Amino acid sequence: xxxxxxxxxxxxxxxxxxxxxxxxxxxxxxxxxxxxxxxxxxxxxxxxxxxxxxxxxxxxxxxxxxxxxxxxxxxxxxxxxxxxxxxxxxxxxxxxxxxxxxxxxxxxxxxxxxxxxxxxxxxxxxxxxxxxxxxxxxxxxxxxxxxxxxxxxxxxxxxxxxxxxxxxxxxxxxxxxxxxxxxxxxxxxxxxxxxxxxxxxxxxxxxxxxxxxxxxxxxxxxxxxxxxxxxxxxxxxxxxxxxxxxxxxxxxxxxxxxxxxxxxxxxxxxxxxxxxxxxxxxxxxxxxxxxxxxxxxxxxxxxxxxxxxxxxxxxxxxxxxxxxxxxxxxxxxxxxxxxxxxxxx
Ligand SMILES: *Cc1c(COP(=O)(O)O)cnc(C)c1O
Numbered sequence: 001x002x003x004x005x006x007x008x009x010x011x012x013x014x015x016x017x018x019x020x021x022x023x024x025x026x027x028x029x030x031x032x033x034x035x036x037x038x039x040x041x042x043x044x045x046x047x048x049x050x051x052x053x054x055x056x057x058x059x060x061x062x063x064x065x066x067x068x069x070x071x072x073x074x075x076x077x078x079x080x081x082x083x084x085x086x087x088x089x090x091x092x093x094x095x096x097x098x099x100x101x102x103x104x105x106x107x108x109x110x111x112x113x114x115x116x117x118x119x120x121x122x123x124x125x126x127x128x129x130x131x132x133x134x135x136x137x138x139x140x141x142x143x144x145x146x147x148x149x150x151x152x153x154x155x156x157x158x159x160x161x162x163x164x165x166x167x168x169x170x171x172x173x174x175x176x177x178x179x180x181x182x183x184x185x186x187x188x189x190x191x192x193x194x195x196x197x198x199x200x201x202x203x204x205x206x207x208x209x210x211x212x213x214x215x216x217x218x219x220x221x222x223x224x225x226x227x228x229x230x231x232x233x234x235x236x237x238x239x240x241x242x243x244x245x246x247x248x249x250x251x252x253x254x255x256x257x258x259x260x261x262x263x264x265x266x267x268x269x270x271x272x273x274x275x276x277x278x279x280x281x282x283x284x285x286x287x288x289x290x291x292x293x294x295x296x297x298x299x300x301x302x303x304x305x306x307x308x309x310x311x312x313x314x315x316x317x318x319x320x321x322x323x324x325x326x327x328x329x330x331x332x333x334x335x336x337x338x339x340x341x342x343x344x345x
Contacts, residue, residue, distance in 0.1 A: 001107060012304035013332060015323040018149065018177075018285050020206030020259065022326070025251045031244050039240065044232045048239040055246055056214055060186050065219040068226055069234055069242075073176060073200040073213025077143075078105050079228050080196065080215075084141040084170055085111025093134045094143040095125050097151060097315040099174065102143055114139065118315060123151040123279060127159050131166045142167055145174040147181045150308065150321045152281030160185045164192040170221065172196045179204030179256055180263075181282040186216060193218040201242050203284065204256050205249070210238040259284040262324040269334055273341045285323040293318040296340050305333050 015021075024032065053064040060066075070076035081102075085092055086109055094102045096115030106113030114137055116130050125144075134142045144163065147154035164171055164185075171194055173185045178199065189195055196217040201207035212234075215222070245252070267286055270278045277289040290296060297309040297320060308323075310316035324330060339345035 001104075004101075004104065009301075009304075009306065011306035013325055013329045014306050015285075015325045015329065015333065016306040016308045016321075017208075018203055018283070018321075018323045019208050020203065020255060020284070021324065021329065022206060022255050022258075024206060024245070025248075025255070028245060028248045028251050031248065032241050035240050035244055036237065039236055041236075045234060045236040045239055048236050048243065049232075049234055052239055052243045052246065053214075055243060056216075059246075060189075060216060062189070062216065063219065066189070066216055066222060068215045068217070068222045068229075069239070070213050070215070070229075071211040071234065071238075072202060073174065073198040073215070074101060075211075076198050076213055076215045076225070077101065077172070077174065078108070079225050080141060080170070080172055080198075081105035081109040081111065083225055083228055085109030088112050090140040091137040092141045092143065093130070093137060093139045095130065095145075095148065097123070097310075097313065098143075098145045099149050099176075100313065102145075111140070115314070118148075118151065120315065123148070123153055123315075125155060125159070127162055131163055134163075134167045134169065139167075139169050141170050141172065143172045143174065145176065146183075146185070147177050147282040149176060149283070150285070150287055150310070150316065150319075152279055152283050152285060152287050154181045154183060154282035157183050157185060157188075161188055161192075164188060164195050168194060170194050170196055172198060174198045176200050176203055177283040180260055180284050189216055189218075193220070196221060201245060204259075205245050205252055206255065207242060207245055210241050212238050212242040259324050262327060262330055266322075266324065266330050266334065270337070273338060275341060276337075285321055287319055287321050289319050291318055292340070293320050296320065296337065299336060299340055299345055300333065303336055305336065307333070 053067040056067050057064045090111045091114050092106045092111050093114045200213040279287045308321040
């Protein structure tokens with residue numbers, strides 16, 4: 001397998017990984033620091049794991065047995081692929097283009113990844129075709145990212161429910177960007193026991209450094225996936241930090257609103273540029289198509305600006321994905337973009 005290319009440079013403007021561009025709100029940081037100062041560093045994490053599970057469960061009116069916490073939702077997604085994959089006879093169906101790791105996890109799990117192409121025009125998903133593929137392939141896992149990374153568009157709750165209703169294998173909805181969109185499928189969990197939802201603290205809550213994600217599912221699925229984890233798999237520093245961020249999640253709403261309003265502002269600005277297709281987004285990033293994406297990306301790189309270029313990934317030729325930075329940062333990359341389209345750069 002080729003290595004996953006995270007060739008990171010020390011970018012002046014880093015808008016390539018959909019991170020939150022602001023550090024924790026000061027009020028939250030203060031509480032986190034004081035909580036960290038009383039950690040029992042000599043003990044394995046015992047209660048902290050369950051405290052966070054209980055807190056998340058309460059918010060969704062579920063039980064702690066419905067919650068599993070992992071090192072980022074990536075780890076949880078990987079575990080799901082390993083547990084439901086594990087053999088080339090086991091098919092895992094997901095749209096394409098979507099999160100590139102789905103293909104990699106399917107391969108690593110020795111399962112057969114079955115991508116369902118999104119529309120080349122607007123990246124919409126043919127729901128009937130998706131359902132048909134899952135059923136025809138007798139898939140062991142179906143995956144949808146909502147809203148979708150890297151295209152940015154969201155599927156409606158009706159579409160998600162239609163899929164849930166018409167397939168019977170485990171159905172993962174990856175809600176990494178749901179805080180920017182709001183249309184969560186968590187309300188469907190009780191009705192559809194094969195539904196699994198993955199969430200992360202890395203994006204809207206700006207906790208990418210801590211690696212914390214969680215999964216909501218039936219207690220049977222949680223118990224099954226939990227068997228693949230070693231004891232004490234989460235470290236206490238990440239657990240208590242996430243616990244406090246979750247308690248204080250209201251404090252993050254202004255950050256989320258700023259990211260959304262910057263996205264709307266930049267979508268409007270980008271639409272003014274000739275030759276640039278701006279795709280709708282319900283997230284904190286924007287996908288654009290531009291015939292000279294590769295050259296533009298080289299310009300960005302030479303200016304210390306890191307955006308995501310997809311090379312020849314299926315369905316993403318000449319596309320760039322740009323995460324929302326702070327206002328000044330967005331103005332900076334935009335000015336280079338504009339100058340490039342005008343032949344001034
Ligand atoms: C960022 C992201 C994740 C997970 O991130 P973690 O940091 O591992 O929690 C999962 N799915 C998608 C689609 C993402 O973009």
